[in-house]
Amino acid sequence: MIRRLQQLEKAARALEPSAGQRKKTRDKVIAYGEDFLNRIKTLKAYDFTADKGIGLLDSPISEEPLAIDQALDLLRSNVDSHGLNPASGGYLGFIPGGGIYYSALGDYLADVTNRLAALFFGSPGAVRMENMLISWLAGILGFPKTAAGNLTSGGSIANLIAIVTSRDAKGIDSKNITKSVIYLSQQTHHSVQKAIRIAGLNECILRYVPLDQAYRINAGELESAIRSDKEHGLNPFLIVASAGTTDTGAVDPLEKIGKIAAAEGLWLHVDAAYGGFFILAAEGKVKFAGIEKADSVCIDPHKGMFLPYGLGAVIVKDMASLRNSHYYLAPYLQDAQGEGEEISPSDLSPELTKHFRGLRFWLPLKLLGTKPFVAALEEKLLLAKYFYREIGKLGFETGCEPDLSIVTYRWIPKNGDPDDFNKRLAEEVVKDGRVFISSTVLDGKFTLRLAILSFRTHLKTIRLTLEILREKVEMLEG
Numbered sequence: 001m002i003r004r005l006q007q008l009e010k011a012a013r014a015l016e017p018s019a020g021q022r023k024k025t026r027d028k029v030i031a032y033g034e035d036f037l038n039r040i041k042t043l044k045a046y047d048f049t050a051d052k053g054i055g056l057l058d059s060p061i062s063e064e065p066l067a068i069d070q071a072l073d074l075l076r077s078n079v080d081s082h083g084l085n086p087a088s089g090g091y092l093g094f095i096p097g098g099g100i101y102y103s104a105l106g107d108y109l110a111d112v113t114n115r116l117a118a119l120f121f122g123s124p125g126a127v128r129m130e131n132m133l134i135s136w137l138a139g140i141l142g143f144p145k146t147a148a149g150n151l152t153s154g155g156s157i158a159n160l161i162a163i164v165t166s167r168d169a170k171g172i173d174s175k176n177i178t179k180s181v182i183y184l185s186q187q188t189h190h191s192v193q194k195a196i197r198i199a200g201l202n203e204c205i206l207r208y209v210p211l212d213q214a215y216r217i218n219a220g221e222l223e224s225a226i227r228s229d230k231e232h233g234l235n236p237f238l239i240v241a242s243a244g245t246t247d248t249g250a251v252d253p254l255e256k257i258g259k260i261a262a263a264e265g266l267w268l269h270v271d272a273a274y275g276g277f278f279i280l281a282a283e284g285k286v287k288f289a290g291i292e293k294a295d296s297v298c299i300d301p302h303k304g305m306f307l308p309y310g311l312g313a314v315i316v317k318d319m320a321s322l323r324n325s326h327y328y329l330a331p332y333l334q335d336a337q338g339e340g341e342e343i344s345p346s347d348l349s350p351e352l353t354k355h356f357r358g359l360r361f362w363l364p365l366k367l368l369g370t371k372p373f374v375a376a377l378e379e380k381l382l383l384a385k386y387f388y389r390e391i392g393k394l395g396f397e398t399g400c401e402p403d404l405s406i407v408t409y410r411w412i413p414k415n416g417d418p419d420d421f422n423k424r425l426a427e428e429v430v431k432d433g434r435v436f437i438s439s440t441v442l443d444g445k446f447t448l449r450l451a452i453l454s455f456r457t458h459l460k461t462i463r464l465t466l467e468i469l470r471e472k473v474e475m476l477e478g
Protein backbone atom coordinates (compact mmCIF):
# COMPACT_ATOMS: atom_id res chain seq x y z
CA MET A 1 0.00 0.00 0.00
CA ILE A 2 2.73 2.46 0.96
CA ARG A 3 4.70 1.53 -2.18
CA ARG A 4 1.64 2.13 -4.34
CA LEU A 5 1.01 5.46 -2.68
CA GLN A 6 4.58 6.50 -3.40
CA GLN A 7 4.21 5.45 -7.04
CA LEU A 8 0.98 7.37 -7.41
CA GLU A 9 2.38 10.46 -5.78
CA LYS A 10 5.24 10.41 -8.26
CA ALA A 11 2.91 9.87 -11.22
CA ALA A 12 0.71 12.80 -10.12
CA ARG A 13 3.65 15.15 -9.54
CA ALA A 14 3.17 16.93 -12.85
CA LEU A 15 0.05 18.54 -11.36
CA GLU A 16 2.35 20.76 -9.30
CA PRO A 17 4.86 22.37 -11.68
CA SER A 18 8.07 23.70 -10.15
CA ALA A 19 8.85 27.42 -10.01
CA GLY A 20 11.04 26.99 -13.09
CA GLN A 21 8.33 25.14 -15.02
CA ARG A 22 5.78 27.74 -13.98
CA LYS A 23 7.96 30.55 -15.26
CA LYS A 24 8.65 28.82 -18.56
CA THR A 25 4.96 28.21 -19.22
CA ARG A 26 3.81 31.54 -17.87
CA ASP A 27 6.25 33.51 -20.02
CA LYS A 28 4.91 31.83 -23.15
CA VAL A 29 1.30 32.44 -22.15
CA ILE A 30 2.04 36.09 -21.38
CA ALA A 31 3.88 36.43 -24.71
CA TYR A 32 0.81 35.03 -26.49
CA GLY A 33 -1.45 37.53 -24.72
CA GLU A 34 0.94 40.40 -25.44
CA ASP A 35 1.12 39.47 -29.11
CA PHE A 36 -2.70 39.48 -29.26
CA LEU A 37 -2.98 42.86 -27.54
CA ASN A 38 -0.19 44.44 -29.58
CA ARG A 39 -1.98 43.45 -32.77
CA ILE A 40 -5.54 44.14 -31.59
CA LYS A 41 -5.92 47.29 -33.73
CA THR A 42 -5.16 45.37 -36.91
CA LEU A 43 -7.06 42.18 -36.08
CA LYS A 44 -10.35 41.69 -37.85
CA ALA A 45 -13.61 42.09 -35.99
CA TYR A 46 -14.86 38.96 -37.75
CA ASP A 47 -12.84 36.18 -39.37
CA PHE A 48 -14.55 34.13 -42.02
CA THR A 49 -12.85 30.75 -42.43
CA ALA A 50 -14.00 27.61 -44.16
CA ASP A 51 -12.74 25.17 -41.53
CA LYS A 52 -13.94 27.09 -38.41
CA GLY A 53 -11.13 25.71 -36.31
CA ILE A 54 -11.89 22.03 -36.91
CA GLY A 55 -8.14 21.30 -36.62
CA LEU A 56 -8.54 21.45 -32.85
CA LEU A 57 -10.15 18.02 -32.97
CA ASP A 58 -7.03 16.50 -34.56
CA SER A 59 -5.44 16.76 -31.16
CA PRO A 60 -7.78 14.77 -28.92
CA ILE A 61 -7.62 14.68 -25.12
CA SER A 62 -5.26 11.83 -24.31
CA GLU A 63 -3.00 10.34 -21.64
CA GLU A 64 0.01 12.08 -23.10
CA PRO A 65 1.04 15.69 -22.40
CA LEU A 66 1.52 18.36 -25.03
CA ALA A 67 4.16 21.10 -24.94
CA ILE A 68 2.93 24.65 -24.26
CA ASP A 69 4.15 25.85 -27.68
CA GLN A 70 2.00 23.29 -29.42
CA ALA A 71 -0.97 24.01 -27.16
CA LEU A 72 -0.70 27.73 -27.97
CA ASP A 73 -0.39 26.90 -31.67
CA LEU A 74 -3.65 24.98 -31.46
CA LEU A 75 -5.27 27.95 -29.76
CA ARG A 76 -3.87 30.44 -32.26
CA SER A 77 -4.84 28.53 -35.36
CA ASN A 78 -8.16 27.05 -34.25
CA VAL A 79 -9.72 29.36 -31.71
CA ASP A 80 -8.34 32.89 -31.96
CA SER A 81 -8.58 33.22 -35.73
CA HIS A 82 -12.20 32.27 -36.43
CA GLY A 83 -15.52 33.99 -35.93
CA LEU A 84 -16.18 37.09 -33.86
CA ASN A 85 -13.43 38.99 -32.13
CA PRO A 86 -15.20 40.64 -29.17
CA ALA A 87 -11.92 42.17 -28.01
CA SER A 88 -11.82 44.28 -31.18
CA GLY A 89 -13.01 47.88 -31.16
CA GLY A 90 -14.54 47.12 -34.55
CA TYR A 91 -17.03 44.75 -32.97
CA LEU A 92 -20.22 46.78 -33.35
CA GLY A 93 -22.82 44.02 -33.57
CA PHE A 94 -25.12 42.33 -31.05
CA ILE A 95 -23.89 43.80 -27.74
CA PRO A 96 -20.13 44.37 -27.87
CA GLY A 97 -17.75 42.95 -25.31
CA GLY A 98 -14.31 44.28 -24.61
CA GLY A 99 -12.04 42.71 -22.04
CA ILE A 100 -10.31 45.12 -19.63
CA TYR A 101 -6.81 43.74 -19.17
CA TYR A 102 -6.68 44.16 -15.39
CA SER A 103 -9.65 41.79 -15.16
CA ALA A 104 -7.53 39.07 -16.72
CA LEU A 105 -4.97 39.64 -13.98
CA GLY A 106 -7.75 39.48 -11.40
CA ASP A 107 -8.85 36.15 -12.86
CA TYR A 108 -5.27 34.94 -12.76
CA LEU A 109 -4.98 35.72 -9.06
CA ALA A 110 -8.44 34.31 -8.31
CA ASP A 111 -7.46 31.06 -9.96
CA VAL A 112 -4.03 30.79 -8.36
CA THR A 113 -5.30 31.46 -4.84
CA ASN A 114 -8.64 29.68 -5.40
CA ARG A 115 -10.50 31.20 -2.44
CA LEU A 116 -13.92 29.75 -1.64
CA ALA A 117 -15.96 32.85 -2.39
CA ALA A 118 -19.25 31.01 -1.86
CA LEU A 119 -19.30 31.20 1.94
CA PHE A 120 -18.32 33.87 4.46
CA PHE A 121 -16.81 31.15 6.65
CA GLY A 122 -14.73 29.93 3.72
CA SER A 123 -13.39 33.28 2.63
CA PRO A 124 -14.59 36.27 4.62
CA GLY A 125 -12.39 38.54 2.51
CA ALA A 126 -13.66 37.32 -0.85
CA VAL A 127 -17.26 37.54 0.35
CA ARG A 128 -16.72 41.03 1.75
CA MET A 129 -15.23 42.05 -1.60
CA GLU A 130 -18.17 40.68 -3.60
CA ASN A 131 -20.69 42.22 -1.22
CA MET A 132 -18.86 45.53 -1.42
CA LEU A 133 -19.18 45.45 -5.20
CA ILE A 134 -22.88 44.62 -4.88
CA SER A 135 -23.30 47.59 -2.52
CA TRP A 136 -21.53 49.82 -5.01
CA LEU A 137 -23.87 48.65 -7.76
CA ALA A 138 -26.89 49.12 -5.48
CA GLY A 139 -25.63 52.64 -4.74
CA ILE A 140 -25.29 53.71 -8.36
CA LEU A 141 -28.83 52.42 -8.99
CA GLY A 142 -30.14 54.45 -6.06
CA PHE A 143 -31.11 51.35 -4.07
CA PRO A 144 -31.04 51.45 -0.25
CA LYS A 145 -28.09 50.03 1.72
CA THR A 146 -30.22 47.05 2.72
CA ALA A 147 -30.37 45.80 -0.89
CA ALA A 148 -28.60 42.55 -1.68
CA GLY A 149 -27.50 40.82 -4.82
CA ASN A 150 -25.25 38.38 -6.52
CA LEU A 151 -22.42 38.48 -8.99
CA THR A 152 -23.45 36.00 -11.66
CA SER A 153 -21.87 34.57 -14.78
CA GLY A 154 -23.95 36.95 -16.90
CA GLY A 155 -27.26 38.70 -17.42
CA SER A 156 -29.26 35.59 -18.22
CA ILE A 157 -28.62 34.06 -14.81
CA ALA A 158 -29.16 37.44 -13.15
CA ASN A 159 -32.58 37.67 -14.84
CA LEU A 160 -33.36 34.10 -13.77
CA ILE A 161 -32.54 34.85 -10.12
CA ALA A 162 -34.76 37.94 -10.23
CA ILE A 163 -37.69 36.12 -11.86
CA VAL A 164 -37.50 33.25 -9.36
CA THR A 165 -37.38 35.75 -6.48
CA SER A 166 -40.41 37.64 -7.79
CA ARG A 167 -42.30 34.35 -8.17
CA ASP A 168 -41.76 33.39 -4.53
CA ALA A 169 -42.19 36.89 -3.14
CA LYS A 170 -45.58 37.16 -4.84
CA GLY A 171 -46.64 33.65 -3.81
CA ILE A 172 -47.08 32.17 -7.28
CA ASP A 173 -47.76 28.46 -6.97
CA SER A 174 -49.68 25.65 -8.64
CA LYS A 175 -52.99 27.00 -7.32
CA ASN A 176 -52.81 30.48 -8.86
CA ILE A 177 -50.31 30.15 -11.69
CA THR A 178 -52.74 30.06 -14.60
CA LYS A 179 -54.39 33.28 -13.37
CA SER A 180 -51.10 35.07 -12.74
CA VAL A 181 -49.96 37.70 -15.21
CA ILE A 182 -46.50 38.89 -16.27
CA TYR A 183 -46.19 42.16 -18.25
CA LEU A 184 -43.36 42.54 -20.70
CA SER A 185 -42.81 43.79 -24.24
CA GLN A 186 -41.90 42.47 -27.64
CA GLN A 187 -38.52 44.11 -27.04
CA THR A 188 -37.85 42.22 -23.79
CA HIS A 189 -34.62 40.23 -24.08
CA HIS A 190 -35.28 36.55 -24.76
CA SER A 191 -33.35 35.53 -21.63
CA VAL A 192 -36.40 36.76 -19.70
CA GLN A 193 -38.75 34.39 -21.53
CA LYS A 194 -36.18 31.66 -20.99
CA ALA A 195 -36.06 32.50 -17.26
CA ILE A 196 -39.87 32.46 -17.07
CA ARG A 197 -39.89 28.95 -18.53
CA ILE A 198 -37.04 27.68 -16.35
CA ALA A 199 -38.75 29.17 -13.28
CA GLY A 200 -41.82 27.05 -14.07
CA LEU A 201 -43.91 30.11 -14.93
CA ASN A 202 -44.79 29.13 -18.47
CA GLU A 203 -48.41 28.68 -17.50
CA CYS A 204 -48.69 32.32 -16.45
CA ILE A 205 -50.35 34.75 -18.82
CA LEU A 206 -47.67 36.74 -20.67
CA ARG A 207 -49.05 40.16 -21.54
CA TYR A 208 -47.05 41.95 -24.24
CA VAL A 209 -47.64 45.65 -23.61
CA PRO A 210 -47.86 47.85 -26.74
CA LEU A 211 -44.85 50.03 -27.48
CA ASP A 212 -44.55 53.66 -28.46
CA GLN A 213 -42.81 54.77 -31.66
CA ALA A 214 -39.41 54.52 -30.02
CA TYR A 215 -40.04 50.90 -28.95
CA ARG A 216 -40.57 51.82 -25.31
CA ILE A 217 -43.34 50.33 -23.20
CA ASN A 218 -46.43 52.53 -23.30
CA ALA A 219 -47.04 53.13 -19.60
CA GLY A 220 -50.69 54.09 -20.08
CA GLU A 221 -51.38 50.81 -21.88
CA LEU A 222 -49.57 48.93 -19.12
CA GLU A 223 -51.72 50.53 -16.45
CA SER A 224 -54.98 49.80 -18.22
CA ALA A 225 -53.94 46.21 -18.91
CA ILE A 226 -53.21 45.63 -15.21
CA ARG A 227 -56.51 47.22 -14.13
CA SER A 228 -58.49 45.27 -16.66
CA ASP A 229 -56.79 42.01 -15.69
CA LYS A 230 -57.60 42.64 -12.04
CA GLU A 231 -61.24 43.36 -12.93
CA HIS A 232 -61.33 40.01 -14.68
CA GLY A 233 -60.18 38.21 -11.55
CA LEU A 234 -56.60 37.66 -12.68
CA ASN A 235 -53.48 38.00 -10.56
CA PRO A 236 -50.99 40.50 -12.05
CA PHE A 237 -47.70 40.09 -10.19
CA LEU A 238 -44.69 41.03 -12.32
CA ILE A 239 -43.60 43.75 -14.76
CA VAL A 240 -40.36 43.37 -16.69
CA ALA A 241 -39.03 46.66 -18.08
CA SER A 242 -35.83 47.24 -20.04
CA ALA A 243 -33.24 49.93 -19.43
CA GLY A 244 -31.69 49.65 -22.74
CA THR A 245 -33.34 47.10 -25.02
CA THR A 246 -30.90 44.98 -26.95
CA ASP A 247 -32.50 45.73 -30.31
CA THR A 248 -32.61 49.52 -30.25
CA GLY A 249 -31.26 50.63 -26.87
CA ALA A 250 -34.67 52.00 -25.87
CA VAL A 251 -35.15 52.80 -22.20
CA ASP A 252 -38.68 52.12 -20.97
CA PRO A 253 -40.33 54.95 -18.98
CA LEU A 254 -39.04 53.70 -15.63
CA GLU A 255 -40.45 56.49 -13.48
CA LYS A 256 -44.00 55.93 -14.73
CA ILE A 257 -43.71 52.15 -14.67
CA GLY A 258 -42.26 52.27 -11.14
CA LYS A 259 -45.25 54.28 -9.94
CA ILE A 260 -47.68 51.86 -11.57
CA ALA A 261 -45.92 48.85 -10.04
CA ALA A 262 -46.04 50.43 -6.57
CA ALA A 263 -49.68 51.52 -6.85
CA GLU A 264 -50.84 48.15 -8.15
CA GLY A 265 -48.59 46.05 -5.91
CA LEU A 266 -46.55 44.33 -8.64
CA TRP A 267 -42.90 43.31 -8.60
CA LEU A 268 -40.89 45.44 -11.01
CA HIS A 269 -37.82 43.88 -12.57
CA VAL A 270 -35.64 46.10 -14.76
CA ASP A 271 -33.37 44.35 -17.23
CA ALA A 272 -30.44 46.76 -17.52
CA ALA A 273 -27.97 44.09 -18.65
CA TYR A 274 -26.88 46.14 -21.64
CA GLY A 275 -27.57 49.72 -20.63
CA GLY A 276 -27.29 49.81 -16.85
CA PHE A 277 -23.88 51.41 -16.52
CA PHE A 278 -24.88 54.41 -18.61
CA ILE A 279 -26.43 55.60 -15.35
CA LEU A 280 -22.86 56.67 -14.50
CA ALA A 281 -22.95 59.21 -17.34
CA ALA A 282 -24.78 62.49 -16.73
CA GLU A 283 -27.10 61.97 -19.70
CA GLY A 284 -27.79 58.34 -18.79
CA LYS A 285 -28.73 59.32 -15.25
CA VAL A 286 -31.61 61.40 -16.60
CA LYS A 287 -32.86 58.56 -18.81
CA PHE A 288 -32.64 56.07 -15.94
CA ALA A 289 -34.64 58.17 -13.47
CA GLY A 290 -37.05 55.85 -11.70
CA ILE A 291 -34.84 52.74 -11.82
CA GLU A 292 -34.55 53.06 -8.04
CA LYS A 293 -38.24 52.15 -7.85
CA ALA A 294 -37.54 48.65 -9.17
CA ASP A 295 -37.62 45.60 -6.92
CA SER A 296 -34.78 43.99 -8.86
CA VAL A 297 -32.30 44.98 -11.54
CA CYS A 298 -30.05 42.95 -13.81
CA ILE A 299 -26.84 44.73 -14.85
CA ASP A 300 -23.88 43.26 -16.76
CA PRO A 301 -20.33 44.41 -15.98
CA HIS A 302 -19.17 42.30 -18.93
CA LYS A 303 -21.08 44.71 -21.13
CA GLY A 304 -21.16 48.23 -19.70
CA MET A 305 -18.00 47.99 -17.60
CA PHE A 306 -16.11 46.45 -20.54
CA LEU A 307 -15.02 43.42 -18.49
CA PRO A 308 -14.18 40.15 -20.20
CA TYR A 309 -17.12 37.76 -20.50
CA GLY A 310 -18.25 36.10 -17.32
CA LEU A 311 -19.73 38.79 -15.09
CA GLY A 312 -23.33 39.83 -14.64
CA ALA A 313 -25.11 41.00 -11.53
CA VAL A 314 -28.55 41.01 -9.98
CA ILE A 315 -29.54 43.53 -7.33
CA VAL A 316 -32.67 42.93 -5.26
CA LYS A 317 -34.10 45.59 -2.97
CA ASP A 318 -35.46 43.17 -0.40
CA MET A 319 -32.67 40.86 0.76
CA ALA A 320 -35.13 38.59 2.61
CA SER A 321 -36.96 37.75 -0.63
CA LEU A 322 -33.74 36.98 -2.47
CA ARG A 323 -32.47 34.82 0.37
CA ASN A 324 -35.83 33.11 0.85
CA SER A 325 -35.73 31.85 -2.75
CA HIS A 326 -32.12 30.68 -2.72
CA TYR A 327 -30.76 29.62 0.68
CA TYR A 328 -30.44 26.04 1.85
CA LEU A 329 -28.99 24.41 4.93
CA ALA A 330 -27.02 21.25 4.23
CA PRO A 331 -25.88 18.96 7.07
CA TYR A 332 -22.39 18.55 5.60
CA LEU A 333 -21.94 22.31 5.59
CA GLN A 334 -23.12 22.81 9.17
CA ASP A 335 -19.66 24.03 10.19
CA ALA A 336 -19.56 26.61 7.43
CA GLN A 337 -23.07 28.01 7.48
CA GLY A 338 -25.04 30.12 9.85
CA GLU A 339 -24.81 33.72 10.87
CA GLY A 340 -21.78 35.61 9.64
CA GLU A 341 -21.13 39.32 9.55
CA GLU A 342 -21.81 39.21 5.82
CA ILE A 343 -24.38 37.29 3.86
CA SER A 344 -22.82 34.58 1.67
CA PRO A 345 -23.27 34.42 -2.12
CA SER A 346 -24.40 30.80 -1.82
CA ASP A 347 -27.46 31.98 0.16
CA LEU A 348 -28.48 34.29 -2.68
CA SER A 349 -28.00 32.27 -5.85
CA PRO A 350 -28.41 28.75 -7.23
CA GLU A 351 -24.62 28.30 -7.03
CA LEU A 352 -22.56 26.85 -4.23
CA THR A 353 -18.90 26.53 -5.21
CA LYS A 354 -18.21 29.29 -7.68
CA HIS A 355 -15.53 31.31 -9.37
CA PHE A 356 -14.24 34.16 -7.23
CA ARG A 357 -15.49 36.47 -9.93
CA GLY A 358 -15.51 39.56 -7.77
CA LEU A 359 -11.75 39.91 -8.15
CA ARG A 360 -11.95 40.51 -11.93
CA PHE A 361 -14.28 43.45 -11.18
CA TRP A 362 -12.59 44.82 -8.06
CA LEU A 363 -9.04 44.91 -9.43
CA PRO A 364 -9.71 47.16 -12.45
CA LEU A 365 -11.98 49.40 -10.38
CA LYS A 366 -9.27 49.80 -7.75
CA LEU A 367 -6.38 50.23 -10.19
CA LEU A 368 -8.18 52.71 -12.43
CA GLY A 369 -10.87 54.33 -10.30
CA THR A 370 -14.25 54.91 -11.86
CA LYS A 371 -13.31 58.04 -13.87
CA PRO A 372 -12.01 56.40 -17.08
CA PHE A 373 -15.07 54.12 -17.14
CA VAL A 374 -17.42 57.08 -16.92
CA ALA A 375 -15.49 58.88 -19.67
CA ALA A 376 -15.69 55.82 -21.92
CA LEU A 377 -19.44 55.51 -21.31
CA GLU A 378 -20.00 59.18 -22.19
CA GLU A 379 -17.84 58.67 -25.27
CA LYS A 380 -20.08 55.75 -26.39
CA LEU A 381 -23.24 57.83 -26.03
CA LEU A 382 -21.69 60.62 -28.07
CA LEU A 383 -20.32 58.26 -30.73
CA ALA A 384 -23.84 56.89 -31.19
CA LYS A 385 -25.16 60.42 -31.73
CA TYR A 386 -22.36 61.11 -34.20
CA PHE A 387 -23.04 57.92 -36.15
CA TYR A 388 -26.77 58.66 -36.14
CA ARG A 389 -26.16 62.11 -37.61
CA GLU A 390 -23.60 61.02 -40.19
CA ILE A 391 -25.42 57.91 -41.40
CA GLY A 392 -28.47 60.11 -42.01
CA LYS A 393 -26.29 62.47 -44.06
CA LEU A 394 -25.16 59.53 -46.19
CA GLY A 395 -28.80 59.01 -47.12
CA PHE A 396 -29.68 56.06 -44.88
CA GLU A 397 -33.11 55.86 -43.32
CA THR A 398 -32.92 56.10 -39.53
CA GLY A 399 -35.38 55.71 -36.68
CA CYS A 400 -35.60 57.94 -33.61
CA GLU A 401 -32.49 59.46 -32.09
CA PRO A 402 -30.86 56.74 -29.98
CA ASP A 403 -31.63 56.63 -26.23
CA LEU A 404 -28.24 55.06 -25.55
CA SER A 405 -25.53 53.61 -27.81
CA ILE A 406 -27.48 51.55 -30.37
CA VAL A 407 -28.45 53.05 -33.72
CA THR A 408 -30.80 51.39 -36.21
CA TYR A 409 -30.68 52.29 -39.89
CA ARG A 410 -31.30 50.90 -43.35
CA TRP A 411 -30.64 51.80 -46.96
CA ILE A 412 -33.56 52.20 -49.34
CA PRO A 413 -32.19 51.07 -52.72
CA LYS A 414 -33.17 52.68 -56.04
CA ASN A 415 -34.52 49.36 -57.22
CA GLY A 416 -35.44 46.09 -55.64
CA ASP A 417 -36.43 44.88 -52.22
CA PRO A 418 -34.95 46.91 -49.30
CA ASP A 419 -34.88 43.84 -47.03
CA ASP A 420 -32.79 41.90 -49.55
CA PHE A 421 -30.52 44.86 -50.13
CA ASN A 422 -29.80 45.45 -46.44
CA LYS A 423 -29.24 41.77 -45.86
CA ARG A 424 -26.62 41.78 -48.61
CA LEU A 425 -25.15 45.00 -47.28
CA ALA A 426 -24.70 43.49 -43.80
CA GLU A 427 -23.11 40.39 -45.33
CA GLU A 428 -20.66 42.49 -47.31
CA VAL A 429 -19.61 44.48 -44.25
CA VAL A 430 -19.13 41.32 -42.19
CA LYS A 431 -17.22 39.62 -45.00
CA ASP A 432 -14.91 42.62 -45.20
CA GLY A 433 -14.22 41.96 -41.51
CA ARG A 434 -12.68 45.29 -40.48
CA VAL A 435 -15.83 46.01 -38.49
CA PHE A 436 -18.69 43.75 -37.48
CA ILE A 437 -22.30 44.90 -37.60
CA SER A 438 -25.53 42.97 -37.06
CA SER A 439 -29.18 43.30 -37.93
CA THR A 440 -32.65 42.86 -36.53
CA VAL A 441 -36.26 43.03 -37.63
CA LEU A 442 -38.25 46.12 -36.62
CA ASP A 443 -41.91 46.43 -37.61
CA GLY A 444 -41.36 43.55 -39.99
CA LYS A 445 -38.47 45.30 -41.75
CA PHE A 446 -34.91 44.03 -41.99
CA THR A 447 -32.93 46.72 -40.16
CA LEU A 448 -29.22 47.22 -39.53
CA ARG A 449 -27.96 47.92 -36.03
CA LEU A 450 -24.82 49.57 -34.79
CA ALA A 451 -24.11 48.85 -31.13
CA ILE A 452 -21.29 50.82 -29.57
CA LEU A 453 -20.01 49.51 -26.26
CA SER A 454 -16.39 48.45 -26.52
CA PHE A 455 -13.85 50.61 -24.71
CA ARG A 456 -11.72 50.17 -27.82
CA THR A 457 -14.29 51.81 -30.13
CA HIS A 458 -13.43 55.42 -30.87
CA LEU A 459 -14.20 58.14 -33.42
CA LYS A 460 -11.78 56.54 -35.88
CA THR A 461 -13.68 53.25 -35.73
CA ILE A 462 -17.01 54.95 -36.38
CA ARG A 463 -15.58 56.94 -39.29
CA LEU A 464 -14.19 53.74 -40.76
CA THR A 465 -17.61 52.09 -40.36
CA LEU A 466 -19.31 54.98 -42.19
CA GLU A 467 -16.71 54.72 -44.94
CA ILE A 468 -17.20 50.96 -45.29
CA LEU A 469 -20.99 51.32 -45.39
CA ARG A 470 -20.75 54.02 -48.07
CA GLU A 471 -18.35 51.91 -50.10
CA LYS A 472 -20.53 48.78 -49.91
CA VAL A 473 -23.72 50.64 -50.77
CA GLU A 474 -22.01 52.09 -53.84
CA MET A 475 -20.81 48.66 -54.87
CA LEU A 476 -24.23 47.03 -54.43
CA GLU A 477 -26.08 49.90 -56.12
CA GLY A 478 -23.53 49.95 -58.92
Ligand SMILES: *Cc1c(COP(=O)(O)O)cnc(C)c1O
Pocket residue numbers: 095153154155156157159189191242244245246271272273274300312
Ligand atom coordinates in the same frame (compact mmCIF):
# COMPACT_ATOMS: atom_id res chain seq x y z
C1 LIG B 1 -27.13 40.67 -23.10
C2 LIG B 1 -28.47 40.84 -22.51
C3 LIG B 1 -29.01 39.87 -21.65
C4 LIG B 1 -28.34 38.55 -21.42
O1 LIG B 1 -27.14 38.70 -20.73
P1 LIG B 1 -25.96 37.63 -20.89
O2 LIG B 1 -24.89 38.26 -20.08
O3 LIG B 1 -25.65 37.53 -22.35
O4 LIG B 1 -26.45 36.34 -20.34
C5 LIG B 1 -30.20 40.14 -21.04
N1 LIG B 1 -30.86 41.29 -21.27
C6 LIG B 1 -30.38 42.24 -22.09
C7 LIG B 1 -31.16 43.50 -22.29
C8 LIG B 1 -29.16 42.04 -22.75
O5 LIG B 1 -28.69 42.99 -23.58
